[in-house]
Amino acid sequence: MNYDGYFARALAQLQDEGNYRVFADLERHRGNFPQATSHCGQTRDVTIWCSNDYLGMGQHPDVLSAMHEALDKVGAGAGGTRNISGTTHHHVLLEAELADLHNKEAALLFTSGYVSNWAALGTLAARIPDCLVLSDALNHASMIEGIRHSKAERQIWRHNDLAHLEELLAAQPLERAKLIAFESVYSMDGDIAPIAEICDLAEKYNAMTYLDEVHAVGLYGPRGGGIAEREGLMDRVTVIEGTLGKAYGVMGGYIAASVDLCDFVRSFASGFIFTTALPPAVAAGAAASIRHLKASAAERASQKEKVAEVRARLDAIGIPHIDNPSHIIPVMVGDPVKCKYLSDILMRDYGIYIQPINYPTVPKGTERLRITPSPVHSDADIDCLVGALETLWTQCQLARLPMAAQ
Numbered sequence: 309m310n311y312d313g314y315f316a317r318a319l320a321q322l323q324d325e326g327n328y329r330v331f332a333d334l335e336r337h338r339g340n341f342p343q344a345t346s347h348c349g350q351t352r353d354v355t356i357w358c359s360n361d362y363l364g365m366g367q368h369p370d371v372l373s374a375m376h377e378a379l380d381k382v383g384a385g386a387g388g389t390r391n392i393s394g395t396t397h398h399h400v401l402l403e404a405e406l407a408d409l410h411n412k413e414a415a416l417l418f419t420s421g422y423v424s425n426w427a428a429l430g431t432l433a434a435r436i437p438d439c440l441v442l443s444d445a446l447n448h449a450s451m452i453e454g455i456r457h458s459k460a461e462r463q464i465w466r467h468n469d470l471a472h473l474e475e476l477l478a479a480q481p482l483e484r485a486k487l488i489a490f491e492s493v494y495s496m497d498g499d500i501a502p503i504a505e506i507c508d509l510a511e512k513y514n515a516m517t518y519l520d521e522v523h524a525v526g527l528y529g530p531r532g533g534g535i536a537e538r539e540g541l542m543d544r545v546t547v548i549e550g551t552l553g554k555a556y557g558v559m560g561g562y563i564a565a566s567v568d569l570c571d572f573v574r575s576f577a578s579g580f581i582f583t584t585a586l587p588p589a590v591a592a593g594a595a596a597s598i599r600h601l602k603a604s605a606a607e608r609a610s611q612k613e614k615v616a617e618v619r620a621r622l623d624a625i626g627i628p629h630i631d632n633p634s635h636i637i638p639v640m641v642g643d644p645v646k647c648k649y650l651s652d653i654l655m656r657d658y659g660i661y662i663q664p665i666n667y668p669t670v671p672k673g674t675e676r677l678r679i680t681p682s683p684v685h686s687d688a689d690i691d692c693l694v695g696a697l698e699t700l701w702t703q704c705q706l707a708r709l710p711m712a713a714q
Contacts, residue, residue, distance in 0.1 A: 326644030365557030394585035421551030424561030427579030429454030498636030526555025610683035626708030
């Protein structure tokens with residue numbers, strides 16, 4: 309077999325379909341997010357409109373100061389896995405902050421949100437005898453891979469469809485172990501799960517709940533504990549999983565749950581046991597970010613205002629976007645080639661960076677530009693974005709919503 313030839317043909321097919329991914333070479337400006345320098349061909353300044361650093365905390369002085377202090381005090385790396393010299397005091401303090409954030413007995417830190425889902429779900433479903441996993445149809449790839457890795461029986465319930473979930477639960481013996489896995493904010497459509505009703509079903513049918521809050525922690529609730537905190541439901545959820553790489557602006561993932569459950573995952577999850585621990589400076593920065601957002605609602609309030617303003621401005625010119633109750637604005641294009649073209653022209657001609665979202669991240673025919681307004685986007689940034697989209701929608705003869713004629 310010609311291996312290189314096979315690789316080249318597969319990549320060429322991706323390019324022909326418009327689904328080949330090109331990474332933008334960006335250099336963020338310290339203290340001036342969302343501004344960055346693009347090194348994609350011509351070097352130029354750009355404004356980032358698709359970052360998951362939702363609140364700009366990756367540039368916050370408290371976070372940077374904590375990281376500098378830790379780096380100067382303890383050095384760069386953790387020195388090994390958590391089991392072999394890699395558990396530092398900064399990791400212990402961060403896990404305490406996370407447990408407190410979610411009002412849980414304990415928390416367990418991982419190197420990323422992907423790893424925390426893969427390791428925790430994979431371990432729980434594999435180790436709990438005869439466990440059935442009921443997974444929402446739109447769960448993240450990390451959740452899906454963790455469930456697959458467990459080799460436990462799994463059933464997929466239609467996205468946010470409570471009737472279908474109950475149908476699947478009711479068909480099982482009450483005493484059988486069951487784990488319902490779902491997200492709070494779904495990152496591509498921006499819709500939110502009916503957490504209370506899912507918890508009702510879990511309690512009725514003797515099931516555990518595993519809630520992925522990666523796109524909600526820091527952003528919702530009086531202290532940034534996520535949708536479950538906002539709705540007063542944290543105590544009803546068995547496991548809350550989150551990330552430190554989005555609203556908290558740093559890196560890492562975690563679960564928060566009972567002492568025994570966290571210890572169980574710590575003791576059996578290969579994705580925890582055999583992975584080098586996060587650098588202490590990263591843990592220190594994450595802890596500082598969490599502490600700040602527990603005490604300050606200003607960033608959340610400002611972000612909410614910016615999201616509402618961008619939505620209203622897009623509505624006024626008829627740019628189609630999914631109406632949802634979250635901070636994520638998916639501007640719908642519906643064609644992979646056009647979506648990539650729009651992204652390229654926005655970067656080249658307007659200094660606006662929005663990564664195209666194509667298959668397999670979203671289903672074919674639902675390609676989009678995923679916009680994430682933040683508190684640090686200025687009025688001028690918004691004017692530039694809306695003006696550019698209006699011009700490109702006309703140039704490309706893309707469909708507009710009827711309200712554009714008003």
